[in-house]
Every structure is written in C-alpha cells, then in structure tokens.
Amino acid sequence: DAGVIQSPRHEVTEMGQEVTLRCKPISGHDYLFWYRQTMMRGLELLIYFNNNVPIDDSGMPEDRFSAKMPNASFSTLKIQPSEPRDSAVYFCASSSGGGTGGDYGYTFGSGTRLTVV
C-alpha cells in the first residue's frame, strides 16, 4: 500500500482565496482524521470520520473550515476564505480503529504545508 496520500505537498495562496486539501486514506481503514500543526499550538485534531461519517468536528476552528468524505477513499478539507493565520501544516491520518487489544495506530500522510499571504 502506498500509505496515506495527501495533495498538494505545498500550497501558497493569497488571503481570501479558497483552499482545498486532499487526502486518500489507506484502503480498508475506516477512520480518517484531519490535524493541523503549528509551532504555537502544536498538533490539533480538527475533525474525524468513521465510515465516511463525520463524528467529531469540535476542533474545526471556524465556519470557514469544512471537511467532507464522499467515499471511503477520499476526503477534502476546505478553507474559504483563507486567512494568514491558517498557515500551518495540515495532516491527514487513517486507522483501522476498534478491535480487541486496542490496535488504534494511525498512519499519517506527509502533510500539506499551507502558506496564506
């Protein structure tokens, strides 16, 4: 398996523009997570899905942020309009969840570095 695939790797956009980040999870994984990482705030969970259904979006900072998972192999995180304070590295992760013994290890993608100028 190629692992969790995120695109683009880098994105530079102007304030006010719409940004869409993409993620392809590992086949067979039923959980998908979106994280944001900054120096100031560390690693923050934004939202996660189970079987394509959003379970907890309490970490989504504002209404400007939205996430979708139309099928088991694809998810998007959209920021509209973008602001300079959204600059961060955004990670997607997937896991198989559940199971006896608690093997909940995540597999992370390489991240998208977003810069909003």
Place this chain on the structure above:
Amino acid sequence: GDSVTQMEGPVTLSEEAFLTINCTYTATGYPSLFWYVQYPGEGLQLLLKATKADDKGSNKGFEATYRKETTSFHLEKGSVQVSDSAVYFCALVNTGTASKLTFGTGTRLQVTL
C-alpha cells in the same frame, strides 16, 4: 478528559548518550499507549506501542513500558544516533473514545556528534 503530558524540549544529547523522554497520562479505563516520531518535513510515524499494563513496546532500539501504577510510558534508548534527531510524541487512545488518539505536545530531540 484524557490527557498526555510530556517533558519540555528540546533535549540535546551527544551521540551514544542514553535517552529518556518522560510521558505521563490521565485517562479513565484501560488506554493503549503509543510513541510517534516526526522527522523534519515528514508526517508522524508510529514508533512503538503498548496495549496493557506492564507491556513493553520496542522498535529501532527504543523501548517504553506501560506503567499503570505511575501512569507513565517513558521512552528510552541506550545509545542515540544523530539520525534519531526528531520530535517525539506520546499518545493514548481510550477504548471509550472511538479510536481518537490524544497526543502530548511533543519533545524535540537533537543529537550532536
């Protein structure tokens, strides 16, 4: 709620030195515990895990033992290398939280020659 506390970094060591990165947790029930590593410019990678008390996770020379009595999961390595320079994250998942990992803030390790 669940939480993970890690020692503040950065930790700076000379090559071949002994490493300890402290991690303590607060959780109800019987969490599983993890260490993740993040190399520069990359995502987090699972380093090791332990799913029940007294289990020892190990990988690439790193070890951590699940200590329920002290609610700790300290990461150790007997002899670090320059290539171990990275950020290390302690994490837990509680079986009652639907597979959601709770991460510590991360500890940066810098190994010099």
